[in-house]
Amino acid sequence: MGRPxxxxxxxxxxxxxxxxxxxxxxxxxxxxxxVAAVQEAVARLGYVRDMAAANLARGRSTRVAILLPDxxxxxxxxxxxxxxxxxxxxxxxxxxxxxxxYPASDMHLLAATLADLAAGGISGVALMAPETPVxxxxxxxxxAAGVPVVAMVSDLPHSAAAHYVGxxxxxxxxxxxxxxxxxxxxxxxxxxxxxxxxxxxDSIERRRGFDAVMQRDFPGIEVGQTLETHGAPETLREVMxxxxxxxxxxxxxxxxxxxxxxxxxxxxxxxxxxxxxxxGHELTPHTKAAxxxxxxxxxxxxxxxxIARSTLRVxxxxxxxxxxxxxxxxxRLEIILRENLPHAS
Amino acid sequence: MGRPxxxxxxxxxxxxxxxxxxxxxxxxxxxxxxVAAVQEAVARLGYVRDMAAANLARGRSTRVAILLPDxxxxxxxxxxxxxxxxxxxxxxxxxxxxxxxYPASDMHLLAATLADLAAGGISGVALMAPETPVxxxxxxxxxAAGVPVVAMVSDLPHSAAAHYVGxxxxxxxxxxxxxxxxxxxxxxxxxxxxxxxxxxxDSIERRRGFDAVMQRDFPGIEVGQTLETHGAPETLREVMxxxxxxxxxxxxxxxxxxxxxxxxxxxxxxxxxxxxxxxGHELTPHTKAAxxxxxxxxxxxxxxxxIARSTLRVxxxxxxxxxxxxxxxxxRLEIILRENLPHAS
DNA sequence: TCGTTTTTGAGGTACGCACATCATTTGCGG
DNA sequence: CCGCAAATGATGTGCGTACCTCAAAAACGA
Numbered sequence: 001m002g003r004p005x006x007x008x009x010x011x012x013x014x015x016x017x018x019x020x021x022x023x024x025x026x027x028x029x030x031x032x033x034x035v036a037a038v039q040e041a042v043a044r045l046g047y048v049r050d051m052a053a054a055n056l057a058r059g060r061s062t063r064v065a066i067l068l069p070d071x072x073x074x075x076x077x078x079x080x081x082x083x084x085x086x087x088x089x090x091x092x093x094x095x096x097x098x099x100x101x102y103p104a105s106d107m108h109l110l111a112a113t114l115a116d117l118a119a120g121g122i123s124g125v126a127l128m129a130p131e132t133p134v135x136x137x138x139x140x141x142x143x144a145a146g147v148p149v150v151a152m153v154s155d156l157p158h159s160a161a162a163h164y165v166g167x168x169x170x171x172x173x174x175x176x177x178x179x180x181x182x183x184x185x186x187x188x189x190x191x192x193x194x195x196x197x198x199x200x201x202d203s204i205e206r207r208r209g210f211d212a213v214m215q216r217d218f219p220g221i222e223v224g225q226t227l228e229t230h231g232a233p234e235t236l237r238e239v240m241x242x243x244x245x246x247x248x249x250x251x252x253x254x255x256x257x258x259x260x261x262x263x264x265x266x267x268x269x270x271x272x273x274x275x276x277x278x279x280g281h282e283l284t285p286h287t288k289a290a291x292x293x294x295x296x297x298x299x300x301x302x303x304x305x306x307i308a309r310s311t312l313r314v315x316x317x318x319x320x321x322x323x324x325x326x327x328x329x330x331x332r333l334e335i336i337l338r339e340n341l342p343h344a345s
Numbered sequence: 346m347g348r349p350x351x352x353x354x355x356x357x358x359x360x361x362x363x364x365x366x367x368x369x370x371x372x373x374x375x376x377x378x379x380v381a382a383v384q385e386a387v388a389r390l391g392y393v394r395d396m397a398a399a400n401l402a403r404g405r406s407t408r409v410a411i412l413l414p415d416x417x418x419x420x421x422x423x424x425x426x427x428x429x430x431x432x433x434x435x436x437x438x439x440x441x442x443x444x445x446x447y448p449a450s451d452m453h454l455l456a457a458t459l460a461d462l463a464a465g466g467i468s469g470v471a472l473m474a475p476e477t478p479v480x481x482x483x484x485x486x487x488x489a490a491g492v493p494v495v496a497m498v499s500d501l502p503h504s505a506a507a508h509y510v511g512x513x514x515x516x517x518x519x520x521x522x523x524x525x526x527x528x529x530x531x532x533x534x535x536x537x538x539x540x541x542x543x544x545x546x547d548s549i550e551r552r553r554g555f556d557a558v559m560q561r562d563f564p565g566i567e568v569g570q571t572l573e574t575h576g577a578p579e580t581l582r583e584v585m586x587x588x589x590x591x592x593x594x595x596x597x598x599x600x601x602x603x604x605x606x607x608x609x610x611x612x613x614x615x616x617x618x619x620x621x622x623x624x625g626h627e628l629t630p631h632t633k634a635a636x637x638x639x640x641x642x643x644x645x646x647x648x649x650x651x652i653a654r655s656t657l658r659v660x661x662x663x664x665x666x667x668x669x670x671x672x673x674x675x676x677r678l679e680i681i682l683r684e685n686l687p688h689a690s
Numbered sequence: 691t692c693g694t695t696t697t698t699g700a701g702g703t704a705c706g707c708a709c710a711t712c713a714t715t716t717g718c719g720g
Numbered sequence: 721c722c723g724c725a726a727a728t729g730a731t732g733t734g735c736g737t738a739c740c741t742c743a744a745a746a747a748c749g750a
Contacts, residue, residue: 056397178682186530213684303677327430328650332679332687334680337520337524339523339558340516
């Protein structure tokens with residue numbers, strides 16, 4: 001005989017199917033004593049609800065929304081691709097995904113979108129966004145409406161997010177520092193730190209983690225301030241020139257983000273390409289190429305495919321009020337060198 | 346309206362439900378022209394079979410066997426734990442797992458067990474084993490019987506294995522070499538290589554990968570022969586003493602396997618603990634502790650939880666003759682330092 | 691004890707699909 | 721054009737669960 005079914009529970013508990021159903025689905029109108037009897041039968045037989053059948057019967061088709069910033073970042077694009085792929089697969093598990101980009105500059109618009117979604121009867125929302133007050137209020141509104149919110153990549157600790165899917169950014173920064181310290185060897189003990197912007201929480205935390213390990217384990221290495229480029233090649237060239245002029249040559253470069261289109265060129269103009277230890281974050285076509293070319297030494301990444309699948313699983317679970325398998329959803333921080341670069345699929 | 350169902354397909358293709366069913370399940374007795382019409386309707390409507398409902402209707406309860414060597418290795422134990430956890434979860438997806446250990450010394454017994462399983466009507470087998478001729482024949486027998494075989498951790502390229510779940514061992518060795526070379530810095534450019542045994546194919550390939558990168562990128566570093574310990578602390582102490590005496594001091598130690606219980610003690614006896622760069626494989630309680638203590642510098646690992654879940658998913662898919670989502674099943678080679686050690690869960 | 695409320699039982703329908711049976715239609719060779 | 725085989729249609733049942741309705745029984749208060 002296979003797994004026990006509701007019928008077995010009914011027989012075992014000496015009640016009818018209807019009563020078992022009432023207990024299992026927490027419907028009212030059952031005496032506490034009867035509830036206990038049914039629950040005992042469940043425990044005794046080791047009954048586990050067949051979720052496939054349950055969802056089939058419910059006829060539920062979870063509808064969720066995922067919001068990504070419209071930043072021209074290759075990482076976000078990579079993540080979007082992964083989400084689309086995962087969404088296609090998830091459709092076979094009766095879940096439809098509404099994947100959108102929002103203008104990163106207009107948080108009020110994002111908030112309005114979220115309000116619309118809540119009103120439109122969505123069963124879950126996942127988003128990657130910086131935690132501004134406006135957003136926080138919008139998310140609390142969602143929470144009040146019973147819509148679970150999942151934070152992606154960058155956590156939203158003060159916004160009643162039901163779950164965070166992403167790596168520990170502080171640990172990511174610490175790891176980058178550890179590799180930087182060890183790879184630097186006999187090179188000039190000075191590191192330049194470059195970022196596109198420090199808006200998202202994860203950049204800030206990476207920087208903190210980086211500094212923590214640098215101070216603790218490599219006190220002899222000097223770490224510069226964060227140079228913000230806002231994605232503009234001109235600014236990148238300018239700030240690097242200025243920094244080199246004022247603080248002197250460097251042995252390493254730490255990219256808080258996923259790198260820049262123009263970075264290779266600027267580095268080569270400055271005669272640094274391949275000469276300095278370069279460590280960055282996120283696996284994108286750019287960073288992949290840089291690793292392969294050999295001028296980037298390491299990339300600290302999170303598996304976007306995993307993020308995408310995990311996000312959808314968590315949204316599904318939250319929407320159906322099912323428990324979450326923590327160990328499956330925990331993301332690992334990945335260190336990518338040229339040698340363990342994933343093959344193009 | 347929700348997702349299209351078989352009924353929609355039938356209407357769209359202008360055929361009956363029965364015919365749609367015949368086409369979808371590749372049953373005989375349908376003209377090529379009709380098959381094409383149905384498939385076109387499927388493509389047009391973007392029909393995706395509801396696997397939950399399909400499996401429910403099939404009422405199948407896949408039974409699979411997983412065989413692990415009874416080696417006293419912490420890695421195998423960790424893997425077993427992960428498999429048990431995954432199996433518990435998989436039971437809710439109508440799949441029962443028969444998890445066993447076989448005596449690593451007796452391949453004939455393993456072959457006999459496999460023959461029994463084939464006769465007993467199993468729908469899939471996964472195993473971690475060295476590819477000996479006896480085993481190869483047994484696996485071909487399984488293949489002939491239509492039982493899919495999944496190789497875990499160590500590939501079985503000549504044994505008609507339907508799938509390999511594990512990382513690229515050559516790449517693992519290359520990665521270890523790259524880290525060793527860069528971490529070594531100004532230390533004595535000599536590396537000692539230690540293994541429990543060189544039986545499993547993965548050890549051999551790691552060694553090959555390690556040597557390849559060492560020769561290419563760090564020609565100045567001398568790499569010793571593989572010292573086999575067969576798990577005995579005495580042997581470990583002996584071979585290390587001999588090697589140090591004959592070849593002189595070393596700056597790094599490369600553990601081809603997951604380390605030894607006695608390693609920390611022997612290293613400390615020889616005054617090497619924390620003095621030499623130590624790199625090994627697989628995340629186990631031992632290697633975790635060593636990383637945390639700081640005397641191991643890096644561990645190249647594969648995510649056992651992922652291996653376990655992937656193995657079960659692949660077995661399930663093979664048994665049900667469903668396609669496999671390659672990108673989800675591809676394992677990443679993980680580099681673990683103290684800084685990105687996963688938290689105890 | 692009676693009437694009322696609460697609890698329980700019995701039974702049906704639906705979800706999307708697999709699989710089986712039997713009737714009917716179609717295509718094809720002669 | 722007939723006969724036969726192949727192809728297709730029609731229809732039913734079951735998988736395990738959710739959810740609904742109505743009737744019956746039990747518990748309860750007065």
